Amino acid sequence: MAAASxxxxxxxxxxxxxxxxxxxxxxxxxxxxxxSLHETCRDLQLSVEQVLEKLEDAAALHxxxxxxxxATLSPSRLIQHIVRVHHRNVREKLPQLVERSHxxxxxxxxxxxxxxxxxxxxxxxxxxxQQHLRKEEGVLFPYIAQIDEASPFVFRPAHACxxxxxxxxxxxxxxxxxxGLLLAELRRLTNGFEAPEEGPxxxxxxxxxxxxxxxxxxxxxxxxxxxxxxxxxxxxxxxxEEGAR
Numbered sequence: 001m002a003a004a005s006x007x008x009x010x011x012x013x014x015x016x017x018x019x020x021x022x023x024x025x026x027x028x029x030x031x032x033x034x035x036s037l038h039e040t041c042r043d044l045q046l047s048v049e050q051v052l053e054k055l056e057d058a059a060a061l062h063x064x065x066x067x068x069x070x071a072t073l074s075p076s077r078l079i080q081h082i083v084r085v086h087h088r089n090v091r092e093k094l095p096q097l098v099e100r101s102h103x104x105x106x107x108x109x110x111x112x113x114x115x116x117x118x119x120x121x122x123x124x125x126x127x128x129x130q131q132h133l134r135k136e137e138g139v140l141f142p143y144i145a146q147i148d149e150a151s152p153f154v155f156r157p158a159h160a161c162x163x164x165x166x167x168x169x170x171x172x173x174x175x176x177x178x179x180g181l182l183l184a185e186l187r188r189l190t191n192g193f194e195a196p197e198e199g200p201x202x203x204x205x206x207x208x209x210x211x212x213x214x215x216x217x218x219x220x221x222x223x224x225x226x227x228x229x230x231x232x233x234x235x236x237x238x239x240x241e242e243g244a245r
Contacts (some may be wrong), residue, residue, distance in 0.1 A: 002055040004038040004048050011037060012205045016212035017058045019205040020096075025051055033201035070227045075148040075235065078228050079141045086220035087137070090129050093213050098122045100206055108203065112196075118189050118210075125182045132175050136224075140168045144232040147239060165236045169229045176221045183214050 002011045002018065008027060011018050019029065025046055032040045041048040070078055101119035108115060139161055147165070162168050187193060193211035195204040 002037065002052060002059070004041075004052065005036050007034055007036055008040060009033045009201055009204060011055070012201070012208055015055065015059055016208070016215075018055060019209060021054050021058050022051070024054070027051075029201040029205050033204075070223055075228060075231050076145045078223065078231075079145055082220065082223055082228065083137065083141070086216060086223070087133050089213070089216045089220070090133060093209070093216075094122070094126045094129065097206070097209055097213060098126050100202075100209070104202060104206060108200065112203070114189050118186060121182050121185050121189065125179060125186075128175065128178060128182070132172070132179075135168070136172065140165075140172065143168075144228070147232065147236050165232050169233065173225055173229070176225055179217065180221065183217060186210060186214065 002015055006014075008022065008029065012022070012029065022029070026044065027040055027046075032043075035043070037051065038048055040046075041051060070081075073081060098119065101115060101122050104112075105115045105119055143165060190207055190210060193207050193214065195207040
């Protein structure tokens with residue numbers, strides 16, 4: 001948990017999402033990096049208690065994102081969790097990371113040429129995931145929710161886009177693998193999301209944001225590949241079997 005005695009740099013490094021909270025208070029990562037939160041708030045005439053409260057709220061929200069045990073959620077509830085937490089994270093955080101990478105390239109192109117490759121990988125990931133989320137939310141997830149709640153007596157197996165749920169699941173898993181390769185490339189380009197020692201605060205915050213996003217996306221993919229999709233395939237097979245009796 002953040003403390004008033006910590007430097008801005010320490011807070012950003014130790015708490016995922018802290019940078020976004022600090023920016024809302026117009027705290028400059030570069031100018032205030034080595035100042036304590038208390039000193040920064042004093043200089044900017046901010047309430048240190050209010051900033052700490054917002055940081056604590058963000059920390060609690062981040063911790064709560066992983067609270068539900070997937071093993072206890074129905075497929076429909078798991079879909080709600082994935083969309084509310086993980087799809088939202090992609091839609092909010094990835095465009096911010098892309099935009100920030102462009103800004104950092106302009107500022108640090110000479111000293112850190114790898115930033116251009118990082119930006120390119122982020123743009124590709126953003127483009128891929130935009131289409132991926134639309135397909136999941138528009139076609140696959142509604143079908144999984146339908147079979148989760150269906151009775152074998154009213155179950156209609158055929159779907160306009162596919163005959164069995166395993167077909168779109170196979171495509172989604174392939175797209176997850178592609179996203180995983182891009183995450184691996186980002187990890188390689190950033191030395192495991194470790195900012196250069198004594199690097200500019202903006203770079204430190206950017207790498208911390210990349211690490212947080214990567215962890216969230218990996219959990220997102222795991223929940224779909226290892227929990228939701230196998231349950232959907234099994235439930236559909238069960239409905240076919242029961243309907244054939």
